[in-house]
Amino acid sequence: MDEAEIIRQVGLLRQEHRDLDAAIDAMIFATASDQLQVARLKKRKLKLKDEIAALEDMLIPDIIA
Template identity: 85%
Template structure:
C-alpha cells in the first residue's frame, strides 16, 4: 500500500469515527436507548481508532537508534 492510499484510508476511517461519535451521542441521549447497541458502537469506535493509529505508524519511517 503506497503513502497516498494510506492517507486516503486514514481519512475515510476518521470520517467513520466522527460519524460513530454522532451516533453514540444521539443514542446515549435517546429516551429508550439500547445499551447493547451503544456498547457495540463504542467498541467499533475503539477498533477504528486502533486502525487509524496502525496506519499512521506506517507513514512514520522507522528510526534506528
Template identity: 75%
Template structure:
C-alpha cells in the same frame, strides 16, 4: 499500500470514527437508550482507533537512534 493510499484510508476511517461519535451521542440522548447498541458502536469505534494508529505508524519512518 503507498502513502497516498494510506492517507485516503486514514481520512475515511477518521470520518467513520466521527460519525460513530455522533451516533453514540444520539443514542444516549434518546428517550430509552439501547445499551447493547451503544456498546457495539463503542467496540467498533475502538477497532477503528486501533486501525488508525496502525496506519499512522506505517506513515512514520523508522529512525534508528
C-alpha cells in the same frame, strides 16, 4: 499500500469514527436507547481508533538508533 492510499484510508476511518461518535451521542440522549447497541458502537469506535493508529505508524519512517 503506498503513502497516498494510507492517507486516504486514514481519512475515511476518521470520518467513520466521527460518524460513530455522533451516533453514540444521539443514542445516549434518546429516551429509549439500546445499551447493547451503544456498547457495540463504542467497541467499533475503539477498533477504528486502533486501525487509524496502525496506519499512521506506517507513515512514520523507522529510525535506526
